[in-house]
Amino acid sequence: MTENNSKKQLSGSSPLYAQLRDILRNKIISGEFKVGTAIPSENELSNTYGINRLTVRNAISILIREGLLKSIKGKGVFVLNSKIERDLYTLRGFTKTMKDKNTPSKTTILNKTTKPAGKLLSKKFNINEDDDIYVIKRLCYANKEPISLEFIHIPKYILPNLDKINLSFFSIYELFEVYNINLVTADETLEIVRLDDKHSKLLSLDT
Numbered sequence: 001m002t003e004n005n006s007k008k009q010l011s012g013s014s015p016l017y018a019q020l021r022d023i024l025r026n027k028i029i030s031g032e033f034k035v036g037t038a039i040p041s042e043n044e045l046s047n048t049y050g051i052n053r054l055t056v057r058n059a060i061s062i063l064i065r066e067g068l069l070k071s072i073k074g075k076g077v078f079v080l081n082s083k084i085e086r087d088l089y090t091l092r093g094f095t096k097t098m099k100d101k102n103t104p105s106k107t108t109i110l111n112k113t114t115k116p117a118g119k120l121l122s123k124k125f126n127i128n129e130d131d132d133i134y135v136i137k138r139l140c141y142a143n144k145e146p147i148s149l150e151f152i153h154i155p156k157y158i159l160p161n162l163d164k165i166n167l168s169f170f171s172i173y174e175l176f177e178v179y180n181i182n183l184v185t186a187d188e189t190l191e192i193v194r195l196d197d198k199h200s201k202l203l204s205l206d207t
Helices: 016-030 042-049 053-065 094-100 118-125 172-178 197-202
Strands: 069-072 076-079 105-116 132-142 145-155
Touching (some): 016 042, 016 053, 042 053, 145 197
Antiparallel strands (some): 069 076, 105 132
């Protein structure tokens, strides 16, 4: 993969390696740099951004440690599968996953509402269409960066007092423990969707 040959001037008060790191990270997260493909070489990045190869190498090394890139001797530096890997075969939430990886994390509750389950969710939860469910919209951060926007649906009868609980102090899985609910299986759905401007800003992405 090659960058556009035109020079791109780095600017700002942060170190040059940090600026390049952020540029490369954004290209990976946005999908401009595809999973499994090689990023531009050190020489190409050096020429494109007008910086020396050592600065380029420092930026790439950080992304390798973050698990975004992998260096293969004699072949180049390749984009890995995901920013944060979560074991979908183990029942644990975002907070526990990040803790196990020794990654600083937090979640911000953007909205918490109650609504009728409707046709689709009533089938998933085996409840009536007019039974209430909680809808929790939250933003998840790792290393102080927003990495995912989640919509969580919970039937009201399972956690009847959820509307009175401050979710800033409890993870979803901790709430289940508080209510002595033992989770046996989980059905997680991952979707790739086009974000509108509002949600793009939450994730610090360009549309």
